[in-house]
Ligand code: ADP
């Protein structure tokens with residue numbers, strides 16, 4: 429089953445505004461969370477019944493912001509030469525804890541070292557969101573592989589998993605803002621990734637088979 433990833437232009441302007449707001453909200457949120465954790469420590473034994481609830485809701489808000497901008501500051505996007513292999517190596521390190529918890533083997537195949545022109549942090553955010561989805565969709569004992577290749581024009585990143593796959597209906601909704609099938613999902617990950625990839629003049633294309641797995645193929649222009 430295939431899907432060519434192409435969504436409306438409108439999301440771009442909306443995304444810019446949302447990302448700026450998210451960026452501003454993040455700092456006060458971190459401060460509030462810190463103080464609440466301190467309160468929890470000090471009130472040990474006579475814990476307020478509301479405190480765990482407040483903290484878990486704060487965690488939720490934080491997850492939403494993380495999908496959006498842990499690595500991408502939208503207005504500070506730079507145009508630099510980015511070694512894609514190095515970014516993938518970084519992602520594998522950052523997602524090691526998640527894959528361990530999920531019991532999923534995370535591998536990378538990086539025999540080439542192509543570069544693109546763009547913002548390193550944004551590229552990392554984009555590939556990270558897609559890889560995170562792959563890990564989350566894969567049952568214990570499964571495998572997620574990031575493969576990097578290139579030709580004279582394009583850098584190709586293929587993120588494949590042996591996960592549960594998506595039906596045509598699910599594939600059609602992928603990339604839609606707030607679409608999620610997860611209890612603690614934000615439905616932001618793919619939308620954000622797709623926006624970043626488009627800003628880099630790239631494309632993303634999905635192939636998926638129910639109960640077999642999914643491949644996300646990302647194409648980005650090779651740096652001149
Ligand atoms: P979230 O991960 O917060 O749910 P995303 O936008 O990252 O939001 O993903 C949206 C949905 O797309 C997921 O909830 C999941 O159902 C589906 N999805 C994305 N990637 C995969 C994948 N590799 N395998 C199966 N389902 C996927």
Ligand code: MG
Nearest residue numbers: 557561617618
């Ligand atoms: Mg996600």
